[in-house]
């Protein structure tokens with residue numbers, strides 16, 4: 377006999393736990409819920425950064441906040457005030473623990489651990505047992521993501537260190553959003569620096585490219601940056617973080633049949649041109665929960681098609697190496713106010729607000745890329 381629930385949440389990562397947060401906010405924490413994952417989260421497997429105006433849902437566990445962001449490219453350096461936004465850092469482990477504490481008070485929540493054998497329409501299978509629900513929300517990818525020409529497919533990959541300098545080195549009021557003053561080697565390569573205090577910071581060497589590097593290559597890039605730009609010869613590495621985020625316009629399935637919805641990265645919430653996902657997950661979960669609370673069928677939030685088009689154009693520029701990433705981001709930050717750029721990347725701008733942003737880019741290069749994206753879309757339809 378299959379065990380029955382109101383909701384099954386497959387995957388207790390950012391999306392699964394965010395969905396439960398929003399369910400609780402909507403007064404739905406008394407429902408019969410099954411939450412599944414491979415294993416309990418016991419270490420800090422990732423750190424999320426995002427920008428937000430005002431207070432957000434996880435304000436109590438935000439680790440650091442910055443009101444100013446720095447951008448550097450060869451020949452151009454600027455520090456911006458980003459009001460009304462604040463750039464925030466949330467450590468994975470703080471988030472998991474915070475949610476664990478809250479979920480311990482849910483009266484009818486069941487948590488199970490193991491490798492999911494199947495996620496189907498309205499059911500999941502774990503260790504030979506089938507569980508069914510009115511609604512299944514899955515952040516477990518339906519299949520491994522692989523390149524699918526003619527769609528664009530890049531990876532955002534990075535390796536970083538939380539390091540401790542022997543003397544005051546960082547300005548804790550300013551996070552370095554992107555620093556392109558590193559060897560580009562024909563790719564998009566940059567470093568970001570998130571200072572915790574004057575001596576400690578997360579320094580992350582990041583690429584947008586088709587292929588991963590060896591551990592040694594990321595670390596060589598990190599060492600060179602720390603030496604040349606931070607001016608540090610001695611420091612201690614306190615923690616290491618590494619990750620790979622898909623940057624692709626391959627369409628992700630929004631649902632599996634009628635009763636199962638994909639959430640998080642598996643549900644296409646990673647922004648193709650930047651890799652930022654956390655805030656989009658909040659928007660998606662909020663939208664789904666609003667529908668549930670109103671007794672309607674849950675569905676992903678609507679998203680204007682033009683933003684997906686802009687993302688594809690930027691991916692096309694990078695994948696076809698039409699224009700260096702350092703120049704593209706420099707043009708943007710040189711010509712437009714940083715809060716407008718952040719609003720645009722958040723997909724919250726109106727078309728009228730977007731025009732000056734689009735015209736701040738290299739128009740001939742981006743027009744060619746846009747025509748290519750349109751031609752690829754037509755070829756896919758044939």
Ligand SMILES: Cc1cc2nc3c(=O)[nH]c(=O)nc-3n(C[C@H](O)[C@H](O)[C@H](O)COP(=O)(O)OP(=O)(O)OC[C@H]3O[C@@H](n4cnc5c(N)ncnc54)[C@H](O)[C@@H]3O)c2cc1C
Nearest residue numbers: 387389390391413414422424425492619640641652653654
């Ligand atoms: C290192 C790293 C840093 C990132 N930093 C940022 C950032 O700064 N800002 C930002 O916006 N985005 C960031 N991202 C991207 C994105 O926000 C995260 O990947 C986010 O965790 C995605 O949430 P998710 O719930 O979709 O996936 P996850 O958080 O990965 O959750 C999926 C869950 O499903 C479970 N699972 C998967 N397969 C199975 C299975 N077969 N059986 C059982 N359980 C399974 C996993 O154990 C996991 O807990 C980062 C990603 C990484 C990898």
